[in-house]
Amino acid sequence: MAAVTAAGPTVARAPRVSVIVATWHRPAVLALTLRSILAQTMGDLQVEVVGDHCTDETFETVRGLGDRRLNWQNLVRRCGSQGWPNNAGLRAASGEWVAYCNHDDLWLPWWLEAGLAAAADGQTVVHGLGARFRPDGSAGLQSGSPLPGGGLYLQPSALLHRRELVARYGDWPHFRTSRLGVDADFTQRLTRQEPLAACARLSVLRFPANEFAAYQAGSAPPQERWLESLLSDPAAVESAVGRLLVADEAQRRLAAPTIGDAWRGLRQALAGQVGRCWGDRWPRPGLQRRQQLRRWLHQNERRGLPPPDLTGPLLAAEVSERWSGAAEPDAGPA
Numbered sequence: 001m002a003a004v005t006a007a008g009p010t011v012a013r014a015p016r017v018s019v020i021v022a023t024w025h026r027p028a029v030l031a032l033t034l035r036s037i038l039a040q041t042m043g044d045l046q047v048e049v050v051g052d053h054c055t056d057e058t059f060e061t062v063r064g065l066g067d068r069r070l071n072w073q074n075l076v077r078r079c080g081s082q083g084w085p086n087n088a089g090l091r092a093a094s095g096e097w098v099a100y101c102n103h104d105d106l107w108l109p110w111w112l113e114a115g116l117a118a119a120a121d122g123q124t125v126v127h128g129l130g131a132r133f134r135p136d137g138s139a140g141l142q143s144g145s146p147l148p149g150g151g152l153y154l155q156p157s158a159l160l161h162r163r164e165l166v167a168r169y170g171d172w173p174h175f176r177t178s179r180l181g182v183d184a185d186f187t188q189r190l191t192r193q194e195p196l197a198a199c200a201r202l203s204v205l206r207f208p209a210n211e212f213a214a215y216q217a218g219s220a221p222p223q224e225r226w227l228e229s230l231l232s233d234p235a236a237v238e239s240a241v242g243r244l245l246v247a248d249e250a251q252r253r254l255a256a257p258t259i260g261d262a263w264r265g266l267r268q269a270l271a272g273q274v275g276r277c278w279g280d281r282w283p284r285p286g287l288q289r290r291q292q293l294r295r296w297l298h299q300n301e302r303r304g305l306p307p308p309d310l311t312g313p314l315l316a317a318e319v320s321e322r323w324s325g326a327a328e329p330d331a332g333p334a
Helices: 027-038 058-064 083-092 111-118 165-169 182-191 223-232 234-254 259-281 285-302
Strands: 017-023 045-051 070-075 097-100 125-133 139-142 159-162 196-206 319-324
Touching: 017 027, 017 083, 027 045, 027 058, 027 223, 045 058, 045 083, 058 070, 058 319, 070 083, 097 111, 111 125, 111 159, 111 196, 125 234, 139 234, 165 182, 196 223, 196 234, 223 234
Parallel strands: 017 045, 017 097, 045 070, 125 196
Antiparallel strands: 070 319, 097 159, 125 139, 125 159
């Protein structure tokens, strides 16, 4: 695909929220994700879709939605995680607040409006509630969880923070340099010192790609059914998902723990104790990075994905393509 250069600035004025969507070769599901973002009740948005060196029809999918708030850029080299794409999106962001949405998740239409309202007392980081779906149709609740060394892990699709925090605490890391994983590394730095607000409403529906075999040809995305319901009756969706979460919690409490569960619990407790004693030196960064890399490459191999580009500097990758919906004369309304 030929490089596309924007003819003008991304937006005429600074929006309230800049939304960053990192993506790689999921155009069909990405379109559903973007539709849920564009349907937000707080519509003062700038949406930066950043391809992790996409070579398929992802750009055409973004452009085909015809919304002036959509912008596209594509990285020269593939990173293999959301770290570099998110940094590229942050460089282009001009909003007072920044939000992220994984390219296979769906937002409830009130998420940004409710998240900003939750920060009315001066908080700089907001986290919403998420429902993580499983292939059998059940769903579990996702919210913040403590990390060794302090701070919290916050799921990126339910994260909202003021843009100036990036200059204060640093960019998203590359997975090779991250001790905890790129998302946990970033949110830990944000939440160690910044005041955190919680949005009590269900904010995001998550459909992890590795659980739904999303990269296999012919697999029907479950997001399609849920998106249509979100757009027509979001309150009914919130109620239905709430029943799933209650049932999941009841099942979890009734289930008898196995030896594996007990062993995992023991390891987590040990990690918490050592983390309090040794802080950032637990677990050993080099060992964990190597283990994480091996697991990640093995998962990609099982899913038939090509390996990422692991060469070159571990800085924000260069961008080969740029396009702005605002530069399109026939784009949809802002």
